[in-house]
Amino acid sequence: MSEKTALTPATHTTPPAKxxxxxxxxxxLQVAGQVGFLPAVPGQPPTPAGPTLREQTLQTFANVRAILEEGGATWDDVMMMRVYLTDTDHFAEMNEIYNQYFEEQGLTQAPAARTTVYVGLPKGLLIEIDALAVLS
Amino acid sequence: MSEKTALTPATHTTPPAKxxxxxxxxxxLQVAGQVGFLPAVPGQPPTPAGPTLREQTLQTFANVRAILEEGGATWDDVMMMRVYLTDTDHFAEMNEIYNQYFEEQGLTQAPAARTTVYVGLPKGLLIEIDALAVLS
Amino acid sequence: MSEKTALTPATHTTPPAKxxxxxxxxxxLQVAGQVGFLPAVPGQPPTPAGPTLREQTLQTFANVRAILEEGGATWDDVMMMRVYLTDTDHFAEMNEIYNQYFEEQGLTQAPAARTTVYVGLPKGLLIEIDALAVLS
Structure with a gap:
C-alpha cells in the first residue's frame, strides 16, 4: 500500500490548475509537462528563460530534473521523455541541445526512450517536455 | 503472472477499432483517450454531450472515471492526465472546469501530474483526455 | 534493484539523438516513437516504407514489434498505444489497417488502450506510434 505524493520543487511556480x-x-514517478519557465519569483507571473529554443530547452531540462530529484530519482531512472515542439524546423537544433545536455549529465544507464511531436503551445513557448521514471 | 484485462463500462460506445x-x-491501469461522448445508445452513433468546452470536458471526466471504477480505481490512483485541446484560447476555461471538478471529487492524495497540448481532433470535439493510474 | 537496458533491434536506424x-x-517496457522507416541500410539515410498511410502504418507496427521482441515482450503485453496522425481524414483508414493487423497478430488478451491525436510530423511521415508495455 503506497501513497501518491506530490513532488513540488521550491523553484517551481504554482501550477495553473489542480x-x-x-x-x-x-x-x-511521473513528471508533468514542463516548459522553460525560470525559477518562480513571488508576486511575478511565470517567465520563460528566453525567446530562443536553446534557452527554453535547457530551462525545461532543469525543471524536469528538479522534479526528479525531489522524488529521489535521476535522469538514469527516466524511461520516457515526451518532447513537444511547435515547429518541425526546430528538430535538428533540439537534438543538438539534447545530446549535449545528456552528454554532460553523465548517464550510467541506457538513455530514455523518446517521442517528439509538433503541437500547439501557449504563445511564446517553443518546447514542453514530460517524463516517466521507474525507480530502482 | 498477471493477465491484462479490458475495462469496458456499460455506458461506453464500442471503440471504433481493436x-x-x-x-x-x-x-x-491505463485509460484510453476519452472524449465527450454521451453514454452509448444502441443503434445510434456516438454523440458529444454538447458543443461547449464545459459540456465536453465534464462528460470526458465522467467517461475516464467510469473506466477507473471498472478497474477498481479512483481519481486518487491517477498519476498522469494528458489533456488534448484544440485551441490555446481554451486553456483558462478548461483549468476552471478542471479545478472545480476535482474540488468536488474530494481527492485525498496529491492531484495527478498533467500535460496539456494543442492538437487536431475529429470535427466537433474540443477535448480528449487519457490517464495512467497506479493502484495501491 | 533492476537496471534500465536499451532495446535496439538490428533492423533499426541509429536514433537521431541520445x-x-x-x-x-x-x-x-517503453517503446519510443516509431515511424515507417524501412530496416536500416548502412550508409543510407532512413527511408519511409512508402508514401501511403498503409505502407507507413504497417512498417511502423513492424518497428514497434521488433522493439517489443527485443525486450522479450509481445503485443499482448502492450497496455497503451499512442497513435499520432497528421490528418483527421486518415482516421478511418488507419483503423481499418489497425484492425486487420491486430486480427492477424492473434492477440490472446485484451487489446491495448489507445489515444489518437493529430499533430505535425517531419515532412513525408504520416504516422508515428509509441507504446507502453507491462510484462507478466
Missing amino acids: FSHGVKKGNI | FSHGVKKGNI | FSHGVKKGNI
Missing part, C-alpha cells in the same frame, strides 16, 4: 508538477507512487 | 477503453494489468 | 528506441526496467 495538478502536481510531479507525483510518485511506489517505484513510479 | 483497442480497449481501458486495460489493467497488475497494479497498472 | 535516446533509445526502447528501454526496459523491471517489468516496464
Whole structure:
C-alpha cells in the first residue's frame, strides 16, 4: 500500500490548475509537462528563460530534473521523455541541445526512450517536455 | 503472472477499432483517450454531450472515471492526465472546469501530474483526455 | 534493484539523438516513437516504407514489434498505444489497417488502450506510434 505524493520543487511556480508538477507512487514517478519557465519569483507571473529554443530547452531540462530529484530519482531512472515542439524546423537544433545536455549529465544507464511531436503551445513557448521514471 | 484485462463500462460506445477503453494489468491501469461522448445508445452513433468546452470536458471526466471504477480505481490512483485541446484560447476555461471538478471529487492524495497540448481532433470535439493510474 | 537496458533491434536506424528506441526496467517496457522507416541500410539515410498511410502504418507496427521482441515482450503485453496522425481524414483508414493487423497478430488478451491525436510530423511521415508495455 503506497501513497501518491506530490513532488513540488521550491523553484517551481504554482501550477495553473489542480495538478502536481510531479507525483510518485511506489517505484513510479511521473513528471508533468514542463516548459522553460525560470525559477518562480513571488508576486511575478511565470517567465520563460528566453525567446530562443536553446534557452527554453535547457530551462525545461532543469525543471524536469528538479522534479526528479525531489522524488529521489535521476535522469538514469527516466524511461520516457515526451518532447513537444511547435515547429518541425526546430528538430535538428533540439537534438543538438539534447545530446549535449545528456552528454554532460553523465548517464550510467541506457538513455530514455523518446517521442517528439509538433503541437500547439501557449504563445511564446517553443518546447514542453514530460517524463516517466521507474525507480530502482 | 498477471493477465491484462479490458475495462469496458456499460455506458461506453464500442471503440471504433481493436483497442480497449481501458486495460489493467497488475497494479497498472491505463485509460484510453476519452472524449465527450454521451453514454452509448444502441443503434445510434456516438454523440458529444454538447458543443461547449464545459459540456465536453465534464462528460470526458465522467467517461475516464467510469473506466477507473471498472478497474477498481479512483481519481486518487491517477498519476498522469494528458489533456488534448484544440485551441490555446481554451486553456483558462478548461483549468476552471478542471479545478472545480476535482474540488468536488474530494481527492485525498496529491492531484495527478498533467500535460496539456494543442492538437487536431475529429470535427466537433474540443477535448480528449487519457490517464495512467497506479493502484495501491 | 533492476537496471534500465536499451532495446535496439538490428533492423533499426541509429536514433537521431541520445535516446533509445526502447528501454526496459523491471517489468516496464517503453517503446519510443516509431515511424515507417524501412530496416536500416548502412550508409543510407532512413527511408519511409512508402508514401501511403498503409505502407507507413504497417512498417511502423513492424518497428514497434521488433522493439517489443527485443525486450522479450509481445503485443499482448502492450497496455497503451499512442497513435499520432497528421490528418483527421486518415482516421478511418488507419483503423481499418489497425484492425486487420491486430486480427492477424492473434492477440490472446485484451487489446491495448489507445489515444489518437493529430499533430505535425517531419515532412513525408504520416504516422508515428509509441507504446507502453507491462510484462507478466
